[in-house]
Amino acid sequence: MDLSLSPEHEAFRKQVRAWLKENVPKREVGEPSREHGDPARVRWLKQWQRTLYEAGYVAMGWPKQHGGRGLGIMEQTIVNQELVAARAPQQIGAMGVLMVGPTLIQYGTDEQRTRYLPKILRADEIWCQGYSEPGAGSDLASLKTRAELVGDEFIVNGQKVWTSNAQIADRMFCLVRTDAAAPKHRGISYLLIDMQTPGITVRPLVQMTGDAGFNEVFFEDVRVPRKNLVGELNQGWQVANATLAHERNMLGSTTRTQQMFNGLLHLAQTRQRNGRPASQDAVLRQKLAALLVRVEAMKLHSLRQLTDALHGRSPGIAASINKLVSTELNHDIAAMAIEVLGNCGPLTRTAARVADRGIWPYEFMFTLGLIIGGGTSQIQKNIISERGLGMPR
Numbered sequence: 001m002d003l004s005l006s007p008e009h010e011a012f013r014k015q016v017r018a019w020l021k022e023n024v025p026k027r028e029v030g031e032p033s034r035e036h037g038d039p040a041r042v043r044w045l046k047q048w049q050r051t052l053y054e055a056g057y058v059a060m061g062w063p064k065q066h067g068g069r070g071l072g073i074m075e076q077t078i079v080n081q082e083l084v085a086a087r088a089p090q091q092i093g094a095m096g097v098l099m100v101g102p103t104l105i106q107y108g109t110d111e112q113r114t115r116y117l118p119k120i121l122r123a124d125e126i127w128c129q130g131y132s133e134p135g136a137g138s139d140l141a142s143l144k145t146r147a148e149l150v151g152d153e154f155i156v157n158g159q160k161v162w163t164s165n166a167q168i169a170d171r172m173f174c175l176v177r178t179d180a181a182a183p184k185h186r187g188i189s190y191l192l193i194d195m196q197t198p199g200i201t202v203r204p205l206v207q208m209t210g211d212a213g214f215n216e217v218f219f220e221d222v223r224v225p226r227k228n229l230v231g232e233l234n235q236g237w238q239v240a241n242a243t244l245a246h247e248r249n250m251l252g253s254t255t256r257t258q259q260m261f262n263g264l265l266h267l268a269q270t271r272q273r274n275g276r277p278a279s280q281d282a283v284l285r286q287k288l289a290a291l292l293v294r295v296e297a298m299k300l301h302s303l304r305q306l307t308d309a310l311h312g313r314s315p316g317i318a319a320s321i322n323k324l325v326s327t328e329l330n331h332d333i334a335a336m337a338i339e340v341l342g343n344c345g346p347l348t349r350t351a352a353r354v355a356d357r358g359i360w361p362y363e364f365m366f367t368l369g370l371i372i373g374g375g376t377s378q379i380q381k382n383i384i385s386e387r388g389l390g391m392p393r
Helices: 007-023 039-056 072-084 094-109 110-121 236-251 256-269 282-310 318-344 356-372 377-388
Strands: 127-129 144-149 155-160 171-175 188-194 198-203 214-225
Touching: 007 072, 072 127, 072 256, 072 282, 094 127, 094 171, 094 236, 094 282, 110 377, 127 214, 155 171, 155 188, 171 214, 171 236, 188 214, 188 236, 256 356, 282 318, 318 356, 318 377
Parallel strands: 127 171
Antiparallel strands: 144 155, 155 214, 171 188, 198 214
16 A cells, blocks of 8 residues: 655645644643633634635545535545644534534535535634434434424424533534335435524533533424425435434544544653653553554555545445544553553542643543543444344344
8 A cells, every 4th residue: 555645646745734733732831721612712712714715625535516626535634644644633613614514415405505615614603413312322214303394484393312511502414204114224304404593402411421411402392494304204224324424434433543642642751750850660651652643544444445436336334343443542541541640540620730731631531521422332333234234133
């Protein structure tokens, strides 16, 4: 495998690196609190995504007519790598850019693309995902939130749960049951819902991290225009699976894992243990090396996917592999950081003797949730074994 860049791509990398050096905000002087949903932080992150988009570095592979640059996957890969190296803030509108946006390009109407895509790119509208319900998590097709078509409107009633960012979201892409008599994988439709519509109640759920990033969302006679239906009526499962593939790639992104490992490595090199950097401790070095091997293996797997994409080959079950490997690895990296910190490791952000701003116990708890979200590790293993390896159920 030839991993070298062409002269054109190398020049592009230098261009991106130079721009990021000048434009990535300095966290120590410009970043608001890390509290989830803090209005100042939301505004700060929205402005960062707009700056990134105006420079041409958001959704670069989207077609030009939809606001992208129509560039190839190599350019987007280079940008992602440089964002990691520059320790740039994450995009607050990632769910829109990486999940609902591509779904609308594939299944949406011209009116829907014109209405929603520009605001997704500029983070003018933040999206949340209305999939999971109290009785429909991994078995998503068991969802019961119903939508009755009356004239030109759907009347939606029901409940969603574990809805990330619902308290700050402007829009939701939502699965609803529109034919109760159909088999459970049929009779489902995919709707776009304005979160300010009367009848919607959002109740934040405080997680073990202390944040309220997840939410319950209740619908009581919520009216949604029929024009907000994506794809065909009762054929939403097909649309939903396209979005789920984008979600698993997002959750399985190597970007976040590399950022976390780089943070762990910096911590080990600066944290003292027995009078010397923790990275020089023989036992810790072996554990760091084992994690680095897994990070490098994941990067090589992503390069194999990149090669397949460049040659037009089907990704197969790659999204499930990405999601399974990266979410578990992220959790193990956070656990290692807590070990490096020693007795101060478990202390949270509000503790008097907190180390490294309490980032690592937060990440340890948060990444455990990602192992469950987007389809649990057990579900991903079933998909890999049955659909990828052809094993029996």
